[in-house]
Amino acid sequence: xxxxxxxxxxxxxxxxxxxxxxxxxxxxxxxxxxxxxxxxxxxxxxxxxxxxxxxxxxxxxxxxxxxxxxxxxxxxxxxxxxxxxxxxxxxxxxxxxxxxxxxxxxxxxxxxxxxxxxxxxxxxxxxxxxxxxxxxxxxxxxxxxxxxxxxxxxxxxxxxxxxxxxxxxxxxxxxxxxxxxxxxxxxxxxxxxxxxxxxxxxxxxxxxxxxxxxxxxxxxxxxxxxxxxxxxxxxxxxxxxxxxxxxxxxxxxxxxxxxxxxxxxxxxxxxxxxxxxxxxxxxxxxxxxxxxxxxxxxxxxxxxxxxxxxxxxxxxxxxxxxxxxxxxxxxxxxxxxxxxxx
Amino acid sequence: xxxxxxxxxxxxxxxxxxxxxxxxxxxxxxxxxxxxxxxxxxxxxxxxxxxxxxxxxxxxxxxxxxxxxxxxxxxxxxxxxxxxxxxxxxxxxxxxxxxxxxxxxxxxxxxxxxxxxxxxxxxxxxxxxxxxxxxxxxxxxxxxxxxxxxxxxxxxxxxxxxxxxxxxxxxxxxxxxxxxxxxxxxxxxxxxxxxxxxxxxxxxxxxxxxxxxxxxxxxxxxxxxxxxxxxxxxxxxxxxxxxxxxxxxxxxxxxxxxxxxxxxxxxxxxxxxxxxxxxxxxxxxxxxxxxxxxxxxxxxxxxxxxxxxxxxxxxxxxxxxxxxxxxxxxxxxxxxxxxxxxxxxxxxxxxxxxxxxxxxxxxxxxxxxxxxxxxxxxxxxxxxxxxxxxxxxxxxxxxxxxxxxxxxxxxxxxxxxxxxxxxxxxxxx
Numbered sequence: 001x002x003x004x005x006x007x008x009x010x011x012x013x014x015x016x017x018x019x020x021x022x023x024x025x026x027x028x029x030x031x032x033x034x035x036x037x038x039x040x041x042x043x044x045x046x047x048x049x050x051x052x053x054x055x056x057x058x059x060x061x062x063x064x065x066x067x068x069x070x071x072x073x074x075x076x077x078x079x080x081x082x083x084x085x086x087x088x089x090x091x092x093x094x095x096x097x098x099x100x101x102x103x104x105x106x107x108x109x110x111x112x113x114x115x116x117x118x119x120x121x122x123x124x125x126x127x128x129x130x131x132x133x134x135x136x137x138x139x140x141x142x143x144x145x146x147x148x149x150x151x152x153x154x155x156x157x158x159x160x161x162x163x164x165x166x167x168x169x170x171x172x173x174x175x176x177x178x179x180x181x182x183x184x185x186x187x188x189x190x191x192x193x194x195x196x197x198x199x200x201x202x203x204x205x206x207x208x209x210x211x212x213x214x215x216x217x218x219x220x221x222x223x224x225x226x227x228x229x230x231x232x233x234x235x236x237x238x239x240x241x242x243x244x245x246x247x248x249x250x251x252x253x254x255x256x257x258x259x260x261x262x263x264x265x266x267x268x269x270x271x272x273x274x275x276x277x278x279x280x281x282x283x284x285x286x287x288x289x290x291x292x293x294x295x296x297x298x299x300x301x302x303x304x305x306x307x308x309x310x311x312x313x314x315x316x317x318x319x320x321x322x323x324x325x326x327x328x329x330x331x332x333x334x335x336x337x338x339x340x341x342x
Numbered sequence: 343x344x345x346x347x348x349x350x351x352x353x354x355x356x357x358x359x360x361x362x363x364x365x366x367x368x369x370x371x372x373x374x375x376x377x378x379x380x381x382x383x384x385x386x387x388x389x390x391x392x393x394x395x396x397x398x399x400x401x402x403x404x405x406x407x408x409x410x411x412x413x414x415x416x417x418x419x420x421x422x423x424x425x426x427x428x429x430x431x432x433x434x435x436x437x438x439x440x441x442x443x444x445x446x447x448x449x450x451x452x453x454x455x456x457x458x459x460x461x462x463x464x465x466x467x468x469x470x471x472x473x474x475x476x477x478x479x480x481x482x483x484x485x486x487x488x489x490x491x492x493x494x495x496x497x498x499x500x501x502x503x504x505x506x507x508x509x510x511x512x513x514x515x516x517x518x519x520x521x522x523x524x525x526x527x528x529x530x531x532x533x534x535x536x537x538x539x540x541x542x543x544x545x546x547x548x549x550x551x552x553x554x555x556x557x558x559x560x561x562x563x564x565x566x567x568x569x570x571x572x573x574x575x576x577x578x579x580x581x582x583x584x585x586x587x588x589x590x591x592x593x594x595x596x597x598x599x600x601x602x603x604x605x606x607x608x609x610x611x612x613x614x615x616x617x618x619x620x621x622x623x624x625x626x627x628x629x630x631x632x633x634x635x636x637x638x639x640x641x642x643x644x645x646x647x648x649x650x651x652x653x654x655x656x657x658x659x660x661x662x663x664x665x666x667x668x669x670x671x672x673x674x675x676x677x678x679x680x681x682x683x684x685x686x687x688x689x690x691x692x693x694x695x696x697x698x699x700x701x702x703x704x705x706x707x708x709x710x711x712x713x714x715x716x717x718x719x720x721x722x723x724x725x726x727x728x729x730x731x732x733x734x735x736x737x738x739x740x741x742x743x744x745x746x747x748x749x750x751x752x753x754x755x756x757x758x759x760x761x762x763x764x765x766x767x768x769x770x771x
Contacts, residue, residue, distance in 0.1 A: 043724030094624030207734030
């Protein structure tokens with residue numbers, strides 16, 4: 001009797017494994033569900049937050065909406081799962097979310113060890129320093145002996161140690177858990193310096209009562225390419241993520257916006273615009289989507305530049321300059337260079 | 343012989359008010375605050391500290407605080423104090439999370455029904471018939487909060503009635519333990535296979551009668567706290583009693599299972615169990631299984647609280663003198679009668695402070711779910727603080743959340759003290 005039960009249990013376990021590998025076609029699952037499940041952060045200024053109505057907004061949810069629009073033609077066909085730094089990877093690996101758009105730095109180990117596929121980088125970030133202007137510091141190299149507020153258990157902590165060791169400087173770390181705690185500690189003079197991703201520093205400084213009293217130092221000590229990601233092993237689904245983001249960047253390059261996309265499709269003679277918007281070729285069908293996939297994605301929240309301006313650009317409370325995240329060909333030092341759609 | 347007594351009072355002197363320095367505020371202060379030089383110094387220092395704190399806190403917290411504004415920048419333009427406008431502007435989100443606003447009446451009604459359901463348990467002078475409502479409340483609450491067709495809850499009632507009849511029928515011919523097993527098998531079979539089939543059948547034939555479904559992902563704020571807290575409280579007491587009795591049982595298997603369960607759960611931090619619920623279970627369940635995250639968390643929190651509850655009640659059981667058990671045996675009561683009529687009423691009464699502490703702890707522990715990405719009040723602070731309107735808010739949200747928690751926990755604590763006094767029979771063992 002016992003062995004029989006054991007066999008049954010093993011059989012059930014085997015069935016569970018088989019059915020999990022059988023669902024490799026994420027696109028089919030998503031279409032069957034009728035919506036995409038998108039993992040976002042539980043809150044990063046500008047990148048993910050809830051509005052008054054309780055809807056998720058921000059740079060990352062906008063990407064989720066664009067992918068949903070590419071699949072269903074409906075930017076609302078997406079449900080958001082807030083994930084923390086600790087739960088994000090298991091949520092994706094276990095299939096709880098189909099796509100993770102959550103300020104995640106692309107690294108070797110996350111790609112290879114954790115078995116995720118990263119899309120194109122949608123935000124180039126790097127670790128920076130913020131100090132009070134009254135300190136009279138103009139370079140991170142003058143920070144020897146400073147007390148520094150640093151989030152524990154992050155790559156920024158390791159970067160900081162590397163940087164100070166490489167430059168033969170000492171520092172005293174003040175460990176903190178969240179950005180809000182860092183704001184409080186820094187404003188209460190518990191530390192001289194606050195270090196985290198430059199985008200986070202800018203957003204934090206923008207929220208201060210007197211932003212002018214604080215300066216961001218010019219040194220950026222690490223590379224933090226933030227990108228959306230999906231599970232390994234489903235290339236079609238990874239392609240949809242990759243090319244939806246590429247389409248948004250190409251749209252900015254070609255001057256296609258949410259407002260003029262339909263008109264461009266009808267009237268533009270440029271072959272690259274026609275290919276992007278589905279007027280020419282069978283690009284969408286090759287992805288397993290409709291040929292107006294990119295058109296719908298662009299109409300969801302606009303092209304990359306429009307999303308940037310709306311949530312984190314210089315005119316928002318976050319106030320991030322385009323910098324590295326500008327287009328490669330506008331001569332302002334941007335490195336956004338999306339592969340062409342052809 | 344002349345009368346040596348010069349004067350004899352023929353009547354009592356009228357009562358006089360006590361001297362000023364022995365009663366009233368001044369006397370109290372003299373005897374309690376300034377009775378010795380050391381006391382006087384301590385009092386002055388302490389008052390200075392309190393005054394200093396208030397001097398800094400009151401202007402920020404009360405005098406200069408802003409209650410209505412659209413963003414933190416507007417707050418700062420209006421005044422220099424705390425910006426409680428974030429609480430008023432996001433009040434619904436803090437209470438209901440993302441629950442659709444046209445359905446807010448459902449959680450509110452459930453909240454009110456909760457008091458009606460608890461009333462007969464907390465006051466013994468209410469009609470006993472109200473207990474039927476208490477018994478129906480879990481299903482009612484589930485249906486109101488999550489919505490869906492009425493058939494599901496009705497069929498569960500049918501299943502429970504069916505289980506009872508199976509038990510009765512089986513008990514007529516089989517031993518009690520076998521009939522118990524038979525009824526449990528019937529219940530599991532019904533819930534796993536018949537329930538969804540019948541429910542779909544009823545919807546197809548009669549139609550959809552019910553409330554619009556609301557998925558768990560829309561739950562948030564204090565709604566989550568109450569759903570988790572109240573289910574945990576309601577579930578942990580009975581399970582804890584069973585575990586405590588099992589731990590004291592003479593049957594080695596039962597005892598071993600109970601001890602193993604209690605020690606395992608108590609040996610593992612709650613946060614670990616929550617991570618198991620949120621991440622590990624997903625790997626074991628086949629993909630596409632919609633085993634709700636909130637349900638998983640409720641189960642874990644309930645099991646966690648049950649283990650602690652079992653130990654609290656075991657303390658109560660151990661405090662009962664041996665004579666009570668022997669007296670019950672001498673009366674010829676069997677185990678269940680003795681437990682129900684003699685042992686538990688006394689043991690539970692002794693355990694009230696511990697039980698309520700466990701309840702309060704459980705209610706507050708529910709905020710740990712914010713770590714696994716459930717947006718309870720603590721969890722929902724983060725996205726609110728990240729919005730461009732409120733980025734820069736630090737203290738106001740935790741102050742509000744702490745205040746709400748304090749009100750409910752303090753109420754529970756006061757109620758338990760009242761309950762203890764009421765049940766106090768004056769016996770001291």
